[in-house]
Amino acid sequence: MALRKDIRPREQGLSSRAPVSANDLLSGLKGQRVLVAAGAGGIGFAIAETLSRLGARIAICDVSDEALVTASRKLDPEVAELADVSSRHYSCSRCSAR
Numbered sequence: 001m002a003l004r005k006d007i008r009p010r011e012q013g014l015s016s017r018a019p020v021s022a023n024d025l026l027s028g029l030k031g032q033r034v035l036v037a038a039g040a041g042g043i044g045f046a047i048a049e050t051l052s053r054l055g056a057r058i059a060i061c062d063v064s065d066e067a068l069v070t071a072s073r074k075l076d077p078e079v080a081e082l083a084d085v086s087s088r089h090y091s092c093s094r095c096s097a098r
Contacts, residue, residue, distance in 0.1 A: 023054060030055035033078075037085045040067035048075055061085065 034051050038044035039060030052058045052075050059079035062068050063086075072080040 026051065026054050026056075031057065033057045033059065035059045035061070037061055037083075038063075039077075040064060040071040040080075045071055045075075048077070052077070 029051060034048075034056045036044050036048040036051070036058065039048040039058070040062035041064065044060070044062070048058050048060050048071070058075060058077040059081070060068070060071060060075065060077050061079075061081045061083035062071070063082070063084050065082050068080045068082060071077075
């Protein structure tokens with residue numbers, strides 16, 4: 001559906017308070033703890049990097065030890081943990097749940 005520029009957002013069923021950027025949308029995360037699974041590479045790393053830039057306290061986990069080391073050097077997260085959360089029976093050395 002193409003948006004018409006001559007009609008206000010609310011008349012198209014859209015919020016008139018829609019965020020202009022990720023910074024606007026995520027600004028409330030400053031100082032908050034955020035865990036990013038698969039945060040050492042790809043989209044997960046980009047998310048962790050953006051949240052870190054916005055002032056969130058980042059914890060990342062990933063299945064790749066090498067990627068965690070590289071990401072940790074770039075992001076300086078509070079926690080970087082080798083973990084596989086792809087199944088219900090995930091494993092993490094710092095997690096009490098198994």
